[in-house]
Amino acid sequence: MSQIDPENAAEQENRANDQSVSTTDGETVEETRPEWTEHDTDAETKLAVEGLDVYYNDDRALNNVSMDIPERSVTALIGPSGCGKSTFLRCLNRMNDRIRSATVDGTVELDGTDIYDGGVDLVELRKRVGMVFQSPNPFPKSIRDNVSYGPRKHGDIETGVLSRLTGRDGSEREAELVERSLKQAALWSEVRDRLSDNALGLSGGQQQRLCIARCLAVDPEVILMDEPASALDPIATSKIEDLIAELSEEYTVVIVTHSMQQAARVSDQTAVFLTGGELVEYDDTERIFENPESQRVADYISGKFG
Amino acid sequence: MSRATQNALVREDRGGYEAVAASAVGLSGVVFAVGLATLVDIVSITTPVGNGTLSVALGAALLGLGLGTSGLGLASRLGYVDASPQPSAGVVAATAFAGVWFVIGAFAAQEAGLGTPGWLAIGFVSGAAAFLLTALRREDVGSTLPAGSVAVLFGVALVTGFAGPGWERVLVGYNATLFGDTVIPVVTMVASLLTGWAAAKSYGGFGARGRNIGAYVLIYLIVLSILAVLVGLLAFVIIRGLPGLLNGVAVGGDQLLRWPFLTNGASLLAEVPGVFPALIGTVWLVIGAVLFAVPTGVGAAVFLSEFAEQGRFTGVVEVATNGLWSTPSIVFGLFGAAFLIPRFGNQKSLIAGMLTLGFMLLPLVLITSREAILAVPDEYRDASAALGVSKWETIRSVVLPAAIPGITTGIILGVGRIAGETAPILLTTGGGVLPGRSAAPNVLGGFQLSASPPFVTNPALLEATSALPYQLYALITAGLSGNIEDPQQFAWGLALTLLLVVLLFYAGGIATRYYFRKKLHQ
Numbered sequence: 001m002s003q004i005d006p007e008n009a010a011e012q013e014n015r016a017n018d019q020s021v022s023t024t025d026g027e028t029v030e031e032t033r034p035e036w037t038e039h040d041t042d043a044e045t046k047l048a049v050e051g052l053d054v055y056y057n058d059d060r061a062l063n064n065v066s067m068d069i070p071e072r073s074v075t076a077l078i079g080p081s082g083c084g085k086s087t088f089l090r091c092l093n094r095m096n097d098r099i100r101s102a103t104v105d106g107t108v109e110l111d112g113t114d115i116y117d118g119g120v121d122l123v124e125l126r127k128r129v130g131m132v133f134q135s136p137n138p139f140p141k142s143i144r145d146n147v148s149y150g151p152r153k154h155g156d157i158e159t160g161v162l163s164r165l166t167g168r169d170g171s172e173r174e175a176e177l178v179e180r181s182l183k184q185a186a187l188w189s190e191v192r193d194r195l196s197d198n199a200l201g202l203s204g205g206q207q208q209r210l211c212i213a214r215c216l217a218v219d220p221e222v223i224l225m226d227e228p229a230s231a232l233d234p235i236a237t238s239k240i241e242d243l244i245a246e247l248s249e250e251y252t253v254v255i256v257t258h259s260m261q262q263a264a265r266v267s268d269q270t271a272v273f274l275t276g277g278e279l280v281e282y283d284d285t286e287r288i289f290e291n292p293e294s295q296r297v298a299d300y301i302s303g304k305f306g
Numbered sequence: 307m308s309r310a311t312q313n314a315l316v317r318e319d320r321g322g323y324e325a326v327a328a329s330a331v332g333l334s335g336v337v338f339a340v341g342l343a344t345l346v347d348i349v350s351i352t353t354p355v356g357n358g359t360l361s362v363a364l365g366a367a368l369l370g371l372g373l374g375t376s377g378l379g380l381a382s383r384l385g386y387v388d389a390s391p392q393p394s395a396g397v398v399a400a401t402a403f404a405g406v407w408f409v410i411g412a413f414a415a416q417e418a419g420l421g422t423p424g425w426l427a428i429g430f431v432s433g434a435a436a437f438l439l440t441a442l443r444r445e446d447v448g449s450t451l452p453a454g455s456v457a458v459l460f461g462v463a464l465v466t467g468f469a470g471p472g473w474e475r476v477l478v479g480y481n482a483t484l485f486g487d488t489v490i491p492v493v494t495m496v497a498s499l500l501t502g503w504a505a506a507k508s509y510g511g512f513g514a515r516g517r518n519i520g521a522y523v524l525i526y527l528i529v530l531s532i533l534a535v536l537v538g539l540l541a542f543v544i545i546r547g548l549p550g551l552l553n554g555v556a557v558g559g560d561q562l563l564r565w566p567f568l569t570n571g572a573s574l575l576a577e578v579p580g581v582f583p584a585l586i587g588t589v590w591l592v593i594g595a596v597l598f599a600v601p602t603g604v605g606a607a608v609f610l611s612e613f614a615e616q617g618r619f620t621g622v623v624e625v626a627t628n629g630l631w632s633t634p635s636i637v638f639g640l641f642g643a644a645f646l647i648p649r650f651g652n653q654k655s656l657i658a659g660m661l662t663l664g665f666m667l668l669p670l671v672l673i674t675s676r677e678a679i680l681a682v683p684d685e686y687r688d689a690s691a692a693l694g695v696s697k698w699e700t701i702r703s704v705v706l707p708a709a710i711p712g713i714t715t716g717i718i719l720g721v722g723r724i725a726g727e728t729a730p731i732l733l734t735t736g737g738g739v740l741p742g743r744s745a746a747p748n749v750l751g752g753f754q755l756s757a758s759p760p761f762v763t764n765p766a767l768l769e770a771t772s773a774l775p776y777q778l779y780a781l782i783t784a785g786l787s788g789n790i791e792d793p794q795q796f797a798w799g800l801a802l803t804l805l806l807v808v809l810l811f812y813a814g815g816i817a818t819r820y821y822f823r824k825k826l827h828q
């Protein structure tokens with residue numbers, strides 16, 4: 001956890017004086033200060049977002065968002081509904097390209113390369129930046145086929161008659177990969193005897209872990225999770241949360257969540273988005289929840305707003 | 307207007323009333339079924355029952371039903387039973403009764419010899435009276451008395467012999483005559499539907515519960531009659547077709563199974579004339595049409611739903627495909643005759659028929675495949691895209707497999723239509739009326755290599771061929787004569803064969819769909 005530096009401390013003293021401005025109708029609206037979203041850690045920056053604006057037709061979904069996401073850690077994005085946190089997440093692997101009305105402005109650098117550059121290979125990008133969705137969405141295929149789907153489609157594993165004839169049969173590699181991915185996703189012990197069963201027969205929590213395994217099978221560097229536990233019961237949720245903690249040792253995890261408790265439990269740093277697609281504050285999770293700089297964030301976290 | 311209120315959660319005991327109402331519903335059902343049976347000639351209305359005929363017995367039953375139903379309504383109105391009727395039976399019921407009573411009034415006036423303005427006026431008066439009685443009186447009277455009096459009236463007419471088997475009326479102004487053996491079943495069914503509905507309402511004590519039960523009984527009776535028509539149609543064809551189809555069937559002997567009707571041609575030499583060439587022709591036509599239409603239709607559906615921008619272009623294509631699907635088959639046939647035949651050897655040929663039927667099948671395959679592809683959840687596409695899988699790979703490995711059950715449904719429906727199609731075959735495929743066994747197309751054995759393009763030729767595809775629906779049509783128009791012993795039996799056997807072939811295609815399609823559904827969900 002980062003130290004409180006003198007500059008920050010001084011600013012805290014000033015907070016009561018200058019953090020709000022009164023509007024004409026008497027409500028107080030707080031200014032957003034750029035320095036609240038600056039967050040430095042010792043870790044390398046995996047994803048550097050700079051001046052990101054997103055519009056859906058004419059509606060602004062993200063307003064000039066800049067943040068650095070450190071590698072091998074869990075970054076939580078919280079905020080009320082419609083504040084743009086899912087939009088932000090979907091910018092990180094260019095899933096917003098799939099929405100015709102969306103226009104994205106700004107830069108997102110993955111290890112120093114701008115992913116919105118014209119020459120970027122979407123296949124390669126999405127192999128490196130995997131995604132897990134809100135509701136579990138396994139394919140209507142067997143558990144094994146779900147996990148090996150990505151590597152198969154990327155040509156990393158070949159199975160079938162032709163590959164056997166040409167001596168490139170990957171059945172063994174496939175079995176290894178399926179086992180490793182399912183173990184990583186803490187699902188192996190529950191499904192090892194029924195890998196050929198249809199994935200839709202699994203429970204919701206198991207399906208979500210299968211989706212995580214499917215994502216891990218293509219060996220990503222970053223895993224984006226869009227409210228991965230919102231459709232699950234508390235027990236399945238706690239399994240997913242444990243899994244996220246484990247994954248952060250090896251992967252960079254960015255997770256959108258509605259539950260502040262969940263953000264507090266699993267994340268190393270937290271970004272708070274508030275209405276209008278604004279990133280209001282981004283800091284160590286502990287600081288955000290115990291001593292936020294912004295009054296609006298404090299209100300949101302204590303449940304007064306949103 | 308008084309309104310009965312009901313506050314108790316548990317109704318008072320009205321077991322006797324309910325028993326009467328239930329038996330009235332049951333009797334209505336029986337009378338309706340007998341009416342249906344007489345309408346389709348399963349029983350005759352002149353069948354003796356007791357001292358009279360079935361017609362008189364039906365009349366007596368209707369009389370009893372009418373009196374009973376009216377009694378049920380009156381018992382409720384006079385407060386003998388605990389019911390919860392609403393102030394009015396409603397406009398729908400009132401309109402229905404007005405229609406029935408308009409017809410009754412108008413007809414009675416004509417019987418009495420009134421001219422045009424007269425019967426119209428009387429009809430309107432009796433219709434309006436029924437409307438007002440139903441709409442303005444309390445529900446228990448409003449829904450039972452008009453129904454009960456219809457049944458009483460018909461019952462009296464039948465019992466007194468005013469209307470009987472020999473009854474007939476020439477419709478003034480139309481070139482048509484009504485006969486008793488058609489009219490009596492119809493009026494019996496109408497009256498029993500009305501009393502059945504009214505008695506069911508009284509059984510439920512009117513109000514919301516009564517309406518619920520009334521609607522249930524009405525729908526049940528109508529569905530039963532539709533099913534009865536379907537079963538009757540199948541039974542009709544099967545009973546007449548079986549002797550022809552099974553003619554000479556033998557199990558054992560030198561062959562495991564001998565089925566001459568299906569394996570013989572219709573030559574003079576054949577002991578039992580058969581439909582082999584037409585059967586093979588139909589099977590090949592369907593296979594050819596499916597081979598042509600399914601890849602093109604599914605491909606177009608993939609393009610329209612996955613690649614094309616949803617907008618004016620896809621809208622136009624959609625309208626065009628819907629229009630093609632409803633285009634009459636004779637138009638397709640003409641197109642085949644004018645466009646395809648000159649391009650395939652200038653004579654009627656199997657391949658021209660295949661393509662024409664393929665054109666007919668194409669729009670339905672396109673429409674249903676498109677629906678099926680659009681119904682595949684976007685989550686699958688998102689999940690696949692997030693794994694870095696390209697669009698085409700996603701379509702091939704996720705979208706199409708998930709859409710196969712829907713696509714198969716479209717193929718099943720389309721094949722059902724084209725397998726029995728006569729007009730396009732008549733114009734494009736032709737063939738003899740009574741082809742011999744050698745006229746059967748030998749498509750698989752017909753492929754030949756040639757030195758010049760197109761390098762593969764198949765004379766079997768370029769020859770005129772018979773098909774089951776076409777042969778049936780040709781037999782009927784040829785006056786069922788020719789060199790076969792019993793043309794009538796032959797034609798019915800042919801019809802049954804066609805029915806079974808279509809049903810077999812259906813069964814095959816449904817089995818395929820079941821297989822893929824199971825694969826997707828288990």
